[in-house]
Amino acid sequence: MNETKTQTKTQTNNQTVLISGGSVAGPALAYWLHRYGFTPTIVERAPELRDGGYAVDFRGEALDVLDRMELLQQIRALDTEMGDAAMVDADGRQYATLPAAIFAGDLEVLKGDLTRMLYEATRENVEYVFGDSIATLDQDEDGVLVTFEHGAPRRFDLVVGADGLHSRTRALAFGPEEEFVRHLGIYTAIFNLDNYLRLQNTGRLYATPGKAANIFTARDNTEARAAFHFAAEHLDYDRRDPTAHKRIIAERFAGEGWEVPRLLKEMDTAQEFFFDSNAQVEMDTYSAGRIVLLGDAGYCAGPTSGRGTSQALIGAYLLAGELATREGDHTAAFAAYEQQMRPYVAEHQAMGREGAERFFMPAPTQEILDMLAANALRGRGGLGYGWVVELGCCRSV
Numbered sequence: 001m002n003e004t005k006t007q008t009k010t011q012t013n014n015q016t017v018l019i020s021g022g023s024v025a026g027p028a029l030a031y032w033l034h035r036y037g038f039t040p041t042i043v044e045r046a047p048e049l050r051d052g053g054y055a056v057d058f059r060g061e062a063l064d065v066l067d068r069m070e071l072l073q074q075i076r077a078l079d080t081e082m083g084d085a086a087m088v089d090a091d092g093r094q095y096a097t098l099p100a101a102i103f104a105g106d107l108e109v110l111k112g113d114l115t116r117m118l119y120e121a122t123r124e125n126v127e128y129v130f131g132d133s134i135a136t137l138d139q140d141e142d143g144v145l146v147t148f149e150h151g152a153p154r155r156f157d158l159v160v161g162a163d164g165l166h167s168r169t170r171a172l173a174f175g176p177e178e179e180f181v182r183h184l185g186i187y188t189a190i191f192n193l194d195n196y197l198r199l200q201n202t203g204r205l206y207a208t209p210g211k212a213a214n215i216f217t218a219r220d221n222t223e224a225r226a227a228f229h230f231a232a233e234h235l236d237y238d239r240r241d242p243t244a245h246k247r248i249i250a251e252r253f254a255g256e257g258w259e260v261p262r263l264l265k266e267m268d269t270a271q272e273f274f275f276d277s278n279a280q281v282e283m284d285t286y287s288a289g290r291i292v293l294l295g296d297a298g299y300c301a302g303p304t305s306g307r308g309t310s311q312a313l314i315g316a317y318l319l320a321g322e323l324a325t326r327e328g329d330h331t332a333a334f335a336a337y338e339q340q341m342r343p344y345v346a347e348h349q350a351m352g353r354e355g356a357e358r359f360f361m362p363a364p365t366q367e368i369l370d371m372l373a374a375n376a377l378r379g380r381g382g383l384g385y386g387w388v389v390e391l392g393c394c395r396s397v
Contacts, residue, residue, distance in 0.1 A: 013157075013327055013328030013329060014038075014157035014158050014290075014323070014328035014329075014330055015037075015038055015039050015157055015328070016038075016039045016040075016041070016143075016155075016156045016157045016158070017033055017038055017039065017040045017041070017156060017157065017158045017159070017160060018040075018041050018043065018134075018144070018146055018154075018156040018158070018159045018160070019040055019041065019042045019043070019159075019160045019162055019294075020042075020043055020133070020134050020159070020160065020161050020162060020163040020167075020168065020169045021042070021044065021161070021162035021163035021164060021167075021294075021295075021297070022042045022043075022044030022046070022049070022050075022115075022119070022128065022130070023044075023050065023111075023115055023162075023164070024056075024111070024114060024115060024118065024295070024309055024312045024313065025162040025294045025295030025296070025297075025312035025313075025315060025316050026042050026044075026160070026162035026163075026294070027042065027115070027118035027119055027121075027122050027126075028065075028069075028118055028312065028313050028316035028317070029160060029162060029294060029316035029319060029320055030042055030122050030126045031069060031118065031121055031122050031126075031316075032069075032316060032317060032319075032320030032321065032324075033320050033323070034122065034125045034126060035320075036320060036321075036323070036324035037324070038320075038323065038324075038328075040126050040127075041126070041127040041128075041129065041156070042126060042127070042128050042129065043129045043132055043133060043134065043148065044128065044129070044130050044131075044132075044133075045131070045132070045133040045163075046130060046131070047130055047131040048130055048131075049115065049116060049119055049130075050112060050115060051112040051115075051116065054110065054111055054190045054225050054227075054274070055080055055082070055108050055109070055110055055111070055216065055218070055225065056108070056109060056110075056111045056114060056308075056309040057103075057106070057107065057108040057306065057309070057310075058075075058106060058107045058108075058309065058310055058313075059106050059307070059310055060106075060310070061310070061314055062309070062310030062311075062313045062314055063106060063107065065313045065314060065316075065317045066313065068317070069121070071117060071118075071121060074117060075107060075109055075114065075117065076107060078109045078110070078113045078114075078117075079107055079108060079109060080108045080109060080110065080201070080217075080218065081201055082100050082103075082108055082201055082202070082203070082216065082217075083100050083200075083201045083202050084097050084098060084099050084100050084202065085097070085098040085100070085103075085202055085203035085204065085205055085214075085216070086098070086202065086203070086204050086205070087204075087205050087206075087363060088204050088205065088206050088258060089206070089257075089258070090206070090208075090256075090257025090258055091257065091258070092258055092259070095363075096363065096364075096365070096366050096369060097366065097369065098203075098205060098369060099369060099370065099372075099373035101373040101374075102369070102372050102373050103306075110218055110219070111309070114309070129148075129151065131150065132148050132149055132150045132151050133148065133149050133163075133168055134146055134147075134148060134149075134159075134168055134169060134172065135147045135148055135149050136172065137159060137169070137172045137173055137291060139159075139289050139290045139291065143155050143156060143157050143158075143290065144156050144157070144158070144159045144290050144291065146159065157290065157328075157330075158290050158291070158292070158330055159173075159290060159291045159292075160291075160292055160293070160294050160319070161173070161291065161292070161293045161294065161297040161298070162293075162294040162295050162297055162312075162316075163297050164295070164296045164297055164300075165181065165276065165279060165281065165296045165297070165300050166181075166239065167293065167296075167297035167298075169291065169293065169297060170281075170293055170297050170298070173288045173289075173291040174283070174288055174293075180281050180282060180283055181279050181280070181281055181300075182279055182280045182281075182282055183233070183234050183277050183278075183279050184277070184278040184279055184280065184302050184304065184352065184353065184356035185231055185232070185233065185278070185356055186229055186230070186231055186232075186277070186278040186303075186304070186356055186359055187229070187230055187232055187235065187248075187275070187276070187277050187278070188227060188228070188229050188274075188275070188276065188277075188278060188303060189227065189228045189229075189245065189246075189249050189267070189273070189274065189275040190225060190226070190227045190273075190274045190275075191225070191226055191227075191266070191267050191270035191272060191273045191274070192218075192223060192224070192225055192226075192270055192271060192272040193215075193223070193224050193225075193226055193263075193266040193267075193270060194223065194224065194266075195217055195218075195221055195222065195223055195224040196224075196262070196266075197215065197224070197259070199215070199216075199217045199221065199224065200217065200221055201217055201221060202216070202217060203215055203216035203217065204258075204259070206257075206258040206259070206260070207360070207363065208256065209360065210230060210231040210360055211228075211229065211230045211231070211252065211253065211256065211360075212228075212229045212230075212359075212360070213226070213227065213228050213229070213253070213256070213258070213259075213260055213263060214226065214227050215227075215259065215263065226263050226266065226267070228249050228252075228253060228263070228267075229359070230249075230252045230253075231359070231360055234277070235248070235277070239276070242273050242275065245273070245275035246267055246268060246273070246275075248275075249264070249267065249275070250264055250267075278302050278303050278304055278352075278356060279300065279302060280300050280301060280302045280349050280352055280353070281296065281297070281298060281299055281300040282299075282349075283298055283299065285338065286298045286299070286334065286337070286338045286341070287330075287334035287335075287338065290330055292319065292330075292334050292337070294312070294315050294316060294319060295308075295311065295312035295315055295316075296308060296312070298315075299311070299315075299341065299345040299349070301345065301348035301349045301351065301352040302349070302352030302353070302355070302356060303352075304351075304352045304353075304354075304355030304356045304359060305348045305349065305351040305352035305355060306351070306355070307348040307351065307352075311344060311345070311348055314341075314344060315337075315341055315344075318337050318340050318341060319333070319334075319337045322334075322336045322337045322340075
């Protein structure tokens with residue numbers, strides 16, 4: 001990652017920037033844009049800040065970005081401190097240990113904790129608009145006229161789509177989702193529940209051919225997060241119907257052993273529930289005029305890469321830095337940003353594809369697990385052998 005100047009600068013060109021998406025990439029970009037003298041606004045579809053969530057981990061240069069944001073020590077204080085996890089059979093008997101070095105990264109926190117920290121770091125200097133989303137984009141030589149689902153139309157110099165895999169910004173500026181999203185053959189559901197197994201900084205993982213489930217502790221063992229994964233080609237369902245999503249999971253996992261029956265019951269009443277395909281986004285370009293994509297919206301690597309959050313933080317840092325260095329010249333800045341991101345994206349998407357292909361392989365021996373853990377500690381990564389490794393990474397969807 002190239003060095004980027006981090007002092008505050010006053011810009012004269014393209015001052016106002018609308019960012020669609022208030023999870024990780026959007027607020028991280030807003031942080032840097034404000035620091036460089038721009039005026040960012042974030043619009044987020046959710047009615048309020050999304051709390052809770054699953055675990056996300058950080059490795060390598062993403063930690064450098066957090067350090068430059070002066071947030072690294074705060075993030076470290078929220079580390080899940082996850083230990084090794086047990087791999088179990090249908091009767092709950094442990095047959096191997098999954099070392100934490102494989103799946104927890106150099107630092108791991110709940111996504112909701114990260115989102116809240118980024119919000120607190122930006123809320124005084126960034127305008128947040130919750131409960132709304134972009135309806136149309138009409139750009140010309142001088143800016144972008146944006147209409148919203150609920151709010152009055154507004155004009156901005158630039159627009160950034162940081163609104164995830166199913167980006168509305170991407171659809172409006174580049175074309176329909178099916179042109180860019182590549183399904184990886186896996187579906188995942190993640191939800192919160194009580195730590196009824198009384199686990200202590202650990203997890204349990206279970207798998208059968210084409211299906212897997214896990215449970216890990218959260219928030220100092222006062223809560224837990226569970227996940228179901230299954231192999232399938234493209235499914236036709238309403239993305240905004242959680243009842244239908246839960247029905248799909250219940251049908252797929254009916255009759256399974258271990259804690260699966262209990263987890264299915266817990267899923268029915270979960271306050272936080274996420275379901276989606278594992279997919280990647282492949283784009284020929286990340287920008288169209290005054291509109292640019294960031295994070296999963298432009299180059300999702302897939303949950304099986306284990307790099308989504310790190311990639312979002314790095315992308316936000318580079319995009320803001322290029323806009324600042326080029327004093328708001330969006331054409332030059334967007335091109336330089338894309339040029340720097342392409343190598344990261346190519347590497348991470350290759351990891352995501354490999355992970356998806358190996359997701360449901362038979363579990364490795366303890367000897368191989370220990371070797372993978374040693375490789376991870378040496379910085380060579382823990383990815384690449386079967387569902388057991390990827391299950392850990394899919395805690396970081």
